[in-house]
Amino acid sequence: MLQTRTKRRREQNRKQPAGAALHLPPLLSPLRSTRSPLLSDSCSPRSIMAADPSAAAAPADPDGPDAVRFTWNAWPRSKVEASRCVVPLAVAISPVRSPESLASPPLPYPPLRCKPPCSALLNPFARVDFAAKIWICPLCFSRNHFPPHYAGISENNVPAELFTQCSTVEYLVAGPPGSPAPLPPVFLFVIDTCVIEEELEYVKLSMRKAVALLPEHALVGLVTFGTQVHLHELGFSELSKIYVFRGSKEISKEQILDQLGLSGGGRPGFPKMTQQPGVQQVNGMHPLVTTGVNRFLLPVSECECTLSTLLDELQPDQWPVEAGNRAIRCTGVALNVAAGLLGACVPGTGARIIALLGGPCTEGPGVIVSKDLSEPVRSHKDLDKDAAPHFQKAVKFYDGLAKQLVSQGHVLDVFASALDQVGLAEMKLAIERTGGLVVLSESFGHSVFKDSFKRIFEGGEHSLGLSFNGTFEINCSKDIKVQGVIGPCTSLEKKGALCADTIVGQGNTTAWKMCGLDRNTSLTVFFDVSPSERSGQPGHQNPDLYIQFVTSYQHPEGQMRIRATTVSRKWVDGSTNTEELVEGFDQETAAVVLARYISLKMEIEEEFDATRWLDRSLIRLCSRFGDYRKDDPSSFSLHSNFSLFPQFMFNLRRSQFVQVFNNSPDETAYFRMLLNRESITNSVAMIQPSLISFSFDSPPSPVFLDVASIAVDRILLLDAYFSVVIFHGMTIAQWRNMCYQNQPEHQQFAQLLQAPQEEAQVIINGRFPVPRLVVCDQHGSQARFLLAKLNPSATYNSAHDVPPGSDIIFTDDVSFQVFCEHLQRLAVQS
The missing domain is CATH 3.40.50.410 (von Willebrand factor, type A domain)
Structure with a gap:
């Protein structure tokens, strides 16, 4: 139950804006109660903080049953429209996530493949002629005959790989007769x-x-x-x-x-x-x-x-x-x-x-x-x-x-x-x-x-579910080209018609080697749109696009397996149907993909200015998809699907992935390797940490990632992925030092001190690498681990605005409020 509550709070916290300077509840900041037009009503801090998290339903798995997340869940048909989307067309996939996510147990027979050069595996999107015993590949439209052992197939008797809910299936691969048993690890x-x-x-x-x-x-x-x-x-x-x-x-x-x-x-x-x-x-x-x-x-x-x-x-x-x-x-x-x-x-x-x-x-x-x-x-x-x-x-x-x-x-x-x-x-x-x-x-x-x-x-x-000897292959619709992969893999140099001219990461191939992979391993695949002349003609336009990911690997138990994940999304006309593009935008995935993309560019391109590149991209995105009147910043607003994206970019600009000052090359390499291999949920925590408040007045609640969230009678729990910080307000620390928690009449205080420790332990137990636990007090030397991650809405230049009992940050960095004001002004310019 505790672990469920912790996950739920992290999900709730992620849906709140990082910049409390924009629209904190009047209770916390009377001077900053104005709601920003950047943020939708669905992110109201009142509605989130007033609700009892334990009473809410457990959130659905954000990665879905296939462990696949798209930056855009609807794709424009042309290269021009794709470039106007600013955020790349990319997919994050965990190739061998836990078997519990599968809708069916591993199948004890080999997969059925489409004829070369496609070689896609049979999947639920294939069209089947049961009378003629033929299936049509949704990727290349080739007609394939079922082999003799599929003779009993009918509308009432279909194999598991054709079930709608089985978009991800695993096959057990048996070796040839007389082959040796698999070697132990x-x-x-x-x-x-x-x-x-x-x-x-x-x-x-x-x-x-x-x-x-x-x-x-x-x-x-x-x-x-x-x-x-x-x-x-x-x-x-x-x-x-x-x-x-x-x-x-x-x-x-x-x-x-x-x-x-x-x-x-x-x-x-x-x-x-x-x-x-x-x-x-x-x-x-x-x-x-x-x-x-x-x-x-x-x-x-x-x-x-x-x-x-x-x-x-x-x-x-x-x-x-x-x-x-x-x-x-x-x-x-x-x-x-x-x-x-x-x-x-x-x-x-x-x-x-x-x-x-x-x-x-x-x-x-x-x-x-x-x-x-x-x-x-x-x-x-x-x-x-x-x-x-x-x-x-x-x-x-x-x-x-x-x-x-x-x-x-x-x-x-x-x-x-x-x-x-x-x-x-x-x-x-x-x-x-x-x-x-x-x-x-x-x-x-x-x-x-x-x-x-x-x-x-x-x-x-x-268990991490350590697997070995993997190969990762991509099959996709002919109007899609593969630019490359960022993540823990190596190109197998399998060139073909599906390879794009532009290369990102390990590119110019549709197959990659993964010597080691586990349940948390994630890859980011970048795509390009390259429609053929025929597909652009009326009557030849397929409304859906299909992508299939095929992973062959040695399971921890020793046997070889093949996992196939086939997903489908809609094509849209980006010039006339912006609403569908907006509705299909995944801002968390987009933030992580951009973080991985600029980390790569910072390593391979000299003099690459990541901060300027991010700012320009965010301005272009807001100008393209924002709702505003020309040259009127006060009229600017964003759809709810984009409302968190500016704060993700604000925190990414300040993160260890972009700002390498005060970090050694080893630390930077370490942070980027983990960013490139972790799931979207974990990577978002690296970019924008979550903050939970513990106090006598209310149940544990997510609060703004802002210096104004600090209070003398409050304990804060920061999950920054690489570190977990338990921060005691000044009054709480004084009471603890006076050992009130050891007195029978103050058992409630003892429980308050224990609650963030238990929550932190749940986070630590479920993560690899194990994060560093920092326990600190307000105005203490280690309080820097928290202050470095907070929005500097109160600095030494604005000390007169600080609520009683809160804190200030000694920095010249701009606050999220100022960042958004500049963004609104630049996005609406003619």
Whole structure:
């Protein structure tokens, strides 16, 4: 019940304006009670705050049963009209969301495909001639005969994939007769030992918990590194047997395999690579190399004792560090060795490299900073001025590593725990293209690391549903072209007639590789409208457009599955039917898509001014779809479907995705990787946090993301996705410090203190990575975590307007009120 209430409050809060300066209730701000024409009556703070959230019905899943959300749910037919929409035609999809969302259980037979080159799967939108046993593909209009095993099909006996409610179906893919059983998941741990002893103890503790949570059949391996790389042979349990690699030298995959005795010819004294009898090759590679697996990768049930002994013996790197120097850390070579080992032992099956990094790479390939402490780690300013001497070379190295891992079907996960940077900005390519997980924390002892690390091995309701070896394909109506994808995937370079000339992200293809994916993984697909001459003629216009997403992946249980999601939307004439366009606008999806789009442009385009680009886009959108009289700002108003969009843009302009000042390149890379892979609901929380008030006067209620929401007798709970802040007003903090909550006559106060803690725990338990919990007081040093996210309606320049007991923000940033005034004036200009 508590979790349901929390989700409901977050949904309610998201429907409120961020800028309380526009139309706060008179109770909170007598000087700002005027309603802004930007906001519709449906967002009235009175109606939301007066209602008891627990009495309301639970909100429907915003992502729908298919986990697909469009920026525009009605599409214009021409390129010109599409460009006038300002917000791109894009779709956000979670390819393997939880099975509970499916209307039917997985189907135990292979899917039926349309004839090439279409190859779309049979779906509920297909037209079926039951008498002739023919189905017509809605995407390409080809006529296809049903195969013999569909002979019993009739109007009263249809397969599940033709049910209207089964727009998303899953198929179980059985291998050919005699094919081997799927390999268990593989986890190769890569541990940084260039850390202090206390940090290493935290790592050991987390590793023991992780191994205890792994299924007994899962294969595990261990690589440790500091100045040198140590690969531990777990299969030699009589004593510790370690293969050592120099950290200062770049080493090729062939050299790694030769040193390990896993190359084609082998080394003297080592057995050659052998293939198990009856095991088929995958892409020309051996799916299982017995000698390598038995030596370096063993089931947990067989090596748990050996692993425990190795962890007990593990010590911080013993190589001496000279005064004024950084520790010698060869991260690049360690990851290279790990990738080479997996490529030799388990190519083409689900495997993860889980790297635990405690500092920057200073030796060998992938160096981000020299050993000399006098050289600072690169900053955003250095990257802008091209003054980071190691950056481009490191990026090139990790680009090569990413290609190797993708070709092998393996994933790179990084858990970075350090006060300094570790090189996430350089590793971004390898992590994102393999679909890896990433967590950034300050210490291996911090709950952000410990709880997040444990979460990836847990089962049950907290399981991430880690899947492997996915491919993602798109089929669509012929008038639609695919521009590309932003998200954790890599292009498979499957070119064809459906590829657009304009490329966004991973483009010029209709198929992508997803080495690792989970229930939260989301992709953003950008489309272009390219109508053919025939489709523009009367009588040839199909009123509907169709898009099909097909995901093949290795399920956490081991078997291969195919999930097909087919969706349909309406074509509209944008020049004459603006109302349908407006009614189909999804402002949350549009905000997230723009955030992902400008984050990409900031990385690939020099001198790109994201703030100016966002402002111009918002002005064009409001000018196109607003209701106003020319040159009369007071007449301006927006449809309810657009009413929240200006505040999303206001908060996006101020977010860590656009404003990189005060953030390191590692932090910026971390924020953007999570923005690109999370669901729309989670991404909106990153852009515009939610704020809930707890007080004696009313039940927990969503309030405005504004400094005026602060009161001395109120507790505020801020969910900013990466952090959860519990903020106590001054009076509440004083009462707590005087321990009133421990007195029997003040049990109500104790309950008030406990309520936001419980709500925060519900948020933390349902999220990966685990957010940082900050508990602070008004005027305290950590209150900055809240104040930085609030609308600065009261600053040091307007202190006379501050309600008693509220607060002010020391900033020169404009408030949402001023932002909207400028927007209205510019949108109505002739």
